[in-house]
Amino acid sequence: MNISLLHRLTPLAAVTLLVLSALPALAGTPLKVGYLPVTGHAKFFIAQDKGFFAAEGLDVELIQFHNSADGLSAIRAGQLDVGAFGTTAPLVHIAKGAEIQVIGGIMGQDAALITTAANADKVRKVTDLKGKKVATVRLASGDAVLRGALNQAGIDWKTEVEIFELKNPPAVIEAVKSGQVDAGLVWGPHDLRAEEQGLKVVIRSDELSPGHPCCRLTVSNASATDHPETWKHFLRAILKAEKFASENRPETVAIITKYLKLDAALIEKAYYSPHLDQSSDPNVKGVEEFWSTMQKSGFVESNKAIAPYINTEIYRLALFELTREEPKEAFWAKLWEIFNARDRS
Structure with a gap:
């Protein structure tokens, strides 16, 4: 355990870090993961295809949806364990009292x-x-x-x-x-x-809206509370997929092509577009700005603060562990910079 990092964390973060660090991956933990058939959701495909989910002790079933509204309804109904269904959909459901929370992201803008x-x-x-x-x-x-x-x-x-x-x-x-x-x-x-x-x-x-978030990884409050170790391993796999995509362009395109059945040249242009943000952090500041815009425009009618519905500690721990395993890896250092800019108050 990196003691200097532990000292820099809030008391809640430090407790979460100590508890989750001691927990092993649950071998073969089944997860139903909802996705949309879009290039921005490629990290799901990569993590499945390259065995990153399996390496983290997760038995993932990818389930396709065609829009965020149906996907969020499935999460609330307990038909999915996690999904990435925009930013609008989870915030609208939270405004209506849904007991869900954001633990990370899959993409932004686009x-x-x-x-x-x-x-x-x-x-x-x-x-x-x-x-x-x-x-x-x-x-x-x-x-x-x-x-x-x-x-x-x-x-x-x-x-x-x-x-x-x-x-x-x-x-x-x-x-x-x-x-x-x-x-x-x-x-x-x-x-x-x-x-x-x-x-x-x-x-x-x-x-x-420059830099706006899009698909946020959303789970139920109960799942995040009862199974934080599962979500830590899930986010580790997603982060490994993000790193892989940044370093292996041809193979990434080939993997996405398997799932979307589209022309490889079109997929490459779409996934590596300058209009697509591929980072996986929760993006607290971006979600807060998005929420404020929805309130001001009359899209939602709620005065509640949105920050309590964004869980950054599980993502922080996943990134901490990966950094500890590869302390000289520049990619993880870059993700810390993003996290510090967008997810720390």
Whole structure:
């Protein structure tokens, strides 16, 4: 145990560290993990394919969902142990009293507003959406970012924009192509697939809210309290996958291709896009800002603080252990810098 690090932790963090460090991985612990069929969720695929989950004593079953709303409902119903279903969805459920918490992240940013080529010059900024019809996916992160941007621009998204919540990004693409809506919000790799079909990306979510979080790893409060060692090992596997993806580009693309069944060149462009944040930390500051935007725009009606619903200690311990095992590894040092900037008060 690194005593100097232990002294720097809060009392709660120190206790968590001591307890979890003494706990072994539970051999073959079954976990049902929910994911969306998007490039940003590649760390699930890598951790499964490369045996990182198994090495951490986890027997993971990956279960696909097509939108965040359905995925979060499955977590609340006990049908999933963990999932990465945007930032909007868990925060909306927390606002309604759900006993869930964020323990990490899978991706950030990556949403895009698309239009037909004919409409591209008419929609260059959010104020151009006034009086327009816009398709989104229900409870998608980009949806809340867009509504927040409309609110900041002085546009009432409830009355001055017609927003249609569809099932998934392909449905949004079809609505834009057919002219049922003027614009639509999707995420990678569907932005690239939209472009392949002649549509245009006109606004990206990182332009509206730079650095915003997207898919947060969400579990029930009871699971986080009763099985912290399981989630420590889960996050260790996710962090190993993040490191692998940063160092093994061709193999990472090949693994993602197995799961998404898309062209490898498109997958590489999507996953290594400058618009996609691949970090796995909980991102407390980003989630707090996201929550504030949702409150101000009227997306949620809640005055509660969101920080108590973000658990950083399990991620901290996972990263601490990996650093202890490879003390000279520059990748872990970089993740500490990110953690210190985004997750420490």
